[in-house]
Amino acid sequence: EESMLRAYVGKKAKTLNHMTCSLHANIGSVEDVAVALYYDAEGIGLFRTELLYMGKEQAPSEEEQFIIYKEVAEQMKGKEVTIRTLDVGGDKQIAYLNIQQEENPFLGYRAIRYCLDHQELFKTQLRALIRASAYGNIQIMFPMITAYEELIEAKAMLQEIKEELDRAGIAYNHHMKVGMMIETPASVILADQFAKEVDFFSIGSNDLIQYTMVADRMNTQVQKLYSPYYPAIIRAIHQVAKAAIANHIPVSICGEIASDHKLTNVWLNMGIHKLSVIPSGLLKLKHHICHMHTDNLHMDQLLQANTREEIINLLDK
Numbered sequence: 200e201e202s203m204l205r206a207y208v209g210k211k212a213k214t215l216n217h218m219t220c221s222l223h224a225n226i227g228s229v230e231d232v233a234v235a236l237y238y239d240a241e242g243i244g245l246f247r248t249e250l251l252y253m254g255k256e257q258a259p260s261e262e263e264q265f266i267i268y269k270e271v272a273e274q275m276k277g278k279e280v281t282i283r284t285l286d287v288g289g290d291k292q293i294a295y296l297n298i299q300q301e302e303n304p305f306l307g308y309r310a311i312r313y314c315l316d317h318q319e320l321f322k323t324q325l326r327a328l329i330r331a332s333a334y335g336n337i338q339i340m341f342p343m344i345t346a347y348e349e350l351i352e353a354k355a356m357l358q359e360i361k362e363e364l365d366r367a368g369i370a371y372n373h374h375m376k377v378g379m380m381i382e383t384p385a386s387v388i389l390a391d392q393f394a395k396e397v398d399f400f401s402i403g404s405n406d407l408i409q410y411t412m413v414a415d416r417m418n419t420q421v422q423k424l425y426s427p428y429y430p431a432i433i434r435a436i437h438q439v440a441k442a443a444i445a446n447h448i449p450v451s452i453c454g455e456i457a458s459d460h461k462l463t464n465v466w467l468n469m470g471i472h473k474l475s476v477i478p479s480g481l482l483k484l485k486h487h488i489c490h491m492h493t494d495n496l497h498m499d500q501l502l503q504a505n506t507r508e509e510i511i512n513l514l515d516k
């Protein structure tokens with residue numbers, strides 16, 4: 200199988216009816232870049248930066264981070280590299296950040312909420328990212344946005360740092376794109392408004408399913424509800440895709456469901472033409488796309504389905 204899949208290296212992911220999809224990789228470290236390239240990633244769709252902060256005594260310095268982001272950008276040689284700012288909290292605890300025990304960590308003090316309250320920590324990361332943008336095609340992505348104000352505040356901090364760098368004569372990419380994860384129901388509901396403030400959306404289905412279906416992604420007792428095959432999830436993602444298209448910004452999916460072959464046809468039909476998956480899933484997904492048709496799915500029926508079973512039946516047809 201491996202050698203059959205290797206034949207897809209260098210080929211475009213294109214369906215039999217000529218619809219294309221760009222396939223990006225999710226990574227967690229600079230070492231993962233080589234793996235992503237081995238599996239022919241067209242870009243990095245999600246660099247989870249948490250790992251740089253974990254297993255240490257203190258937060259990585261601006262210089263430490265700069266070196267890593269620069270290295271990733273350079274190794275990707277001008278291909279798109281989407282770097283997500285620190286997504287701490289929830290299941291990702293970092294001792295030295297002193298987040299108190301919470302009754303509901305997934306509904307608590309995490310990601311952008313923590314970062315906006317800890318400006319020194321956040322600005323250190325933003326400065327490293329902006330400086331690294333001079334060495335490749337980096338774009339910044341904010342996690343766990345729920346309120347419009349959070350996005351505006353994060354963007355204002357970026358602007359402030361750019362002005363500081365301008366005054367110091369430090370180079371960076373003045374056209375660097377800024378996007379956000381759509382992974383909370385609030386961001387789905389406000390997607391049309393958010394789309395006017397960012398350059399791209401990336402759908403984080405792992406959290407979006409958890410928060411929309413109100414089912415903990417780790418709790419096996421509610422595993423059945425933690426599924427993309429519910430109408431609420433299909434409709435939520437459709438709504439996000441429509442908002443992105445209407446506002447002419449790209450939209451991708453970077454959660455686990457991007458590698459579910461049963462759903463690829465749904466995403467392409469919705470106009471989502473970028474998927475970001477674990478490196479080892481890239482060629483399998485490309486092989487799948489190269490053998491599929493996108494005109495055999497009844498989108499109207501899918502969007503009108505009432506139950507999980509109806510969705511599954513439509514996808515199995």
Ligand code: PEP
Pocket residue numbers: 245247286382402403404405406407453454455
């Ligand atoms: C997601 O929520 O789908 C996502 C990609 O982010 P993470 O899995 O890191 O929470």
Ligand code: MG
Pocket residue numbers: 382403405406
């Ligand atoms: Mg998430």
